[in-house]
Amino acid sequence: MRHIVFLDTTLRDGEQTPGVHINRGGKLEIARVLEKLGVDIIEAGFPAASQGDFRCVEEISRNVRKPVICALARCVEDDVKAAAEALKDAEKKRLNLFIATSPIHMEHKLRMTPEQVLKRAGDCLSLACRLFDDVEFSCEDATRSDPDFLVKIFDIAVAAGAKTINIPDTVGYASPAEFGELVRYIRRNVKGADSVAVSSHCHNDLGMAAANALAAIENGADQVECTINGVGERAGNAALEEIAMALRTRADHYGCEIGLDTTVLTRISRLVSSLYGVTVPVNKPIVGANCFAHESGIHQHGMMMDRRTYEIMTPESVGLTAENFVMGKLSGRHAFAKRLTELGYTTLSADAVTQCFARFKSYADKKNVTDDDIMAIVNEYLDSQTQIYRLVNFQIQSGSSGRAMAMVTLAAGDGEMSEAAIGDGPIDAAFNAVHRLSGATDISLDEFEIKAVTEGTDALGEARVKLTVDGGVYTGRSVSPDIIESCIRAYVNALNKWAGTGGEG
Ligand SMILES: [Zn+2]
Known part of the structure; x- marks a missing residue:
């Protein structure tokens, strides 16, 4: 049987999801689980794009050994050199060199x-093939390019020594029959x-x-x-889990x-969802919460007789187990650490586990803590490693008359700073105070969502915010038993992402 090579680009293309900025710790965790999943190639980033991307590729190159580590570069000499530098410690490496080819x-x-x-592609390809054994060449917007022009440029790429030629449907324009035909045409010509x-x-x-x-x-x-x-820009990229299970099933x-x-x-679906702050719809193929739920009576009856009546894949084949793992206040550090590994966190230091465990304990005294809560705790910890502002304290005064007053103290560097503000209700007042402390000139709150993660009035409250700060979009999330605290933390979390990028979107 023909072997299909999987190049996962969650960490590169997927990170172009609007509002998503993941820190290095989070990316390394994902890379490790991708290695476990067995992907052939991890596209780890675009080193010339930013210092952060460069360091991510470097760190993944050093720590993830089984898959090939790939970096993206434009047909620009400096991009190729930055990729070579970032990948220098990788055991197996690839350069993905691209140029746009549509009119x-x-x-x-x-x-x-x-x-x-x-000419530019030819020049860059010869440099790339001198620096790398494994070069992939991609034609951006290939599906809106002249097929004969694609053949011409791929001829140059193959002659220069590229080992993979890639046909991107960059704007999601192609239909399956058409795209299949294009692939066949390239193969033939x-x-x-x-x-x-x-x-x-x-x-x-579309x-x-x-x-x-698949076509x-x-x-x-x-x-x-x-x-x-399927995370990625706009409507996203092809979902790995859908292609994999289609080929398998x-x-x-x-x-x-x-x-x-x-x-x-x-x-890995849950890890990516949690770290990217992008919720998986319940009806998302393979990994949605409803994929293996059978609601109608007729279906349930059939399933009891023989699961295959309405089930083409088993939940076990995608790693969905019946046990709903809940940890409570009696769970010890050892069980907690073991659960972290099972959830996909394998690079946390002993100190990191201790800090997350302390936070877990403070919740577990009040409530059973689910996997989602644990992931939220760890992700907040990972974010906190690069954060500039940290919430120290807040006080709110509010009543039924409308206006509320908030006093918020944040730590930044060695110092602390406080600010008071009024607003329409406690959360608005607190956000206004944090806004003043941040020094950002222009913040708008685009989305704001609060939900109870668990049940009852003592439930953990999860808050998510999406902010536009000085033109860039940043998301933040947090869980806490105190809903106002989790709102403020989520807001501070988003601002930290803004501050971490030096305010460049
Ligand atoms: Zn893309």
Whole structure:
């Protein structure tokens, strides 16, 4: 059977999800679980894009050894050199070099003629192939490019020594039949295409990303680029779990083999959802909460007779186990640490576990703590490692007459600072006080959501905020037994992301 190579780009393309900024600790945790899942290649970042991305690629290169670590670069000498530097400690490395090839991108974005694009690609490819054994070449917006121009530029790439040629549907424009046809055309017409891998990279703007990726495979593609939960810019990328389970469940049709341990899918889906702050819809294929729930009487009856009547995959095959793990105040540090590993956190230091355990204990005295609560605690800890502001204390005065007053103290560096503000209700007042302390000129609260994570009046309250700060979008979340505290923490969390990027979106 043909082996399909999985290139996961959750940490690169997926991080372009609006409002998502993950710190290095969180990225390393995800990379480790991707390694466990068995992806062939991890696209870890775009080193030339920012210092943060550079350091992430470097750290993943040093710590994750089994998969190939890949970095993205434009056809620019400095980008290629930055990628080579960031990847220097990787055991196995790949460069993904890209240039736009559609008329609209060449003319309006690159402001180059097609001939100039061919020349630039050729020059950069020869540099890239001198520095790397494994070079992938991608044509941005390939599906709106002239297929014969694609053949021309891929000819240059293969001749220069690229080992993978990638066909991105950057804007999610293609239909499956059309995309399959394009893959076939490239395979047939590029000189030496038989000696290289052909790859797809599909976006989900019209809901066809996974279908397009599968059509590419049916037409001879050897590699898929995808993300966990389909995270990514706009409507996102092709979802890894959908492609993987389609290939596995319909092996009779596709006739392909994959190297993934699909029982890791549920765990990594939850980890990515929690760290990215992007909720998985209940009806999301494979990993949604309802995927293996059978509500109707007729279905339930059939399921009791034989599960296969209404179930094409088992929950166990994607790592969904019946046990609903709940930890309470009697759970010790050892059980807590073990649960962290099971949830996918494998790089936490002993000190980090101790700090998270202390926070867990303060909740567990009040309530049973679920996996989601534990993940929220750890993610907040990971964020706190790079945070600039920390909530020290707050006091609120409010009543039924409308206006409320809040006094908030934040720690920043070695000092503390306090500010009082009024607002429409306690949360608005507290947000106004934090806004003043942050020094940001322009903040708007775009989304604000509060929900009880657990049941009862002593439930843990989870707050999520989405802010636009000086033009950039930042999300924050927090859980706490005190709902006002969790709102303030979520707000501070988002501001820390803003402050951490030096205020550049
Ligand atoms: Zn993309």
